[in-house]
Amino acid sequence: MEKESFKQECTRQLLNYFELLNYFELLKKNKLNTGLKHRVQGFINAGEFLGIITRSEAISLMDETHFSVFGITNEQRTARKAEIKAVRSGHEDSIFDIPAIERLVKR
Structure with a gap:
């Protein structure tokens, strides 16, 4: 081949x-x-x-x-998934300090 x-x-x-x-x-x-x-x-x-x-x-x-x-790169996607997992588990609240529209743009 x-x-x-x-x-x-x-x-x-x-x-x-x-x-x-x-x-x-x-x-x-x-x-x-x-x-x-x-x-x-x-x-x-x-x-x-x-x-x-x-x-x-x-x-x-x-x-x-x-x-x-x-x-997005694999590293960016992995970091984003880890951030979402932290928020869901209740260990990370700082994500809510950023307005939702800005969080959406960062994706």
Whole structure:
């Protein structure tokens, strides 16, 4: 398999996974089948093992695809989810010091 066709297939699989993940989050259902995630990870690992793609190229593909679906980096999304979790658990009230319209813009 050629490198470019492998990268295109990785991007297609990642895009499919991230779009489904985004869809399930919008529905407030956090139970996406982990089989799809493991399949994508296995495909990328196989490409690394066969020398078709390097780890840094795989990470770059994941980051680019993640940004195209969510509009934010994975690190930003992880931080936002942690902030929401802290607010829900009652440990963080400072989020309410910021007007809601400003919190919405920061997304």
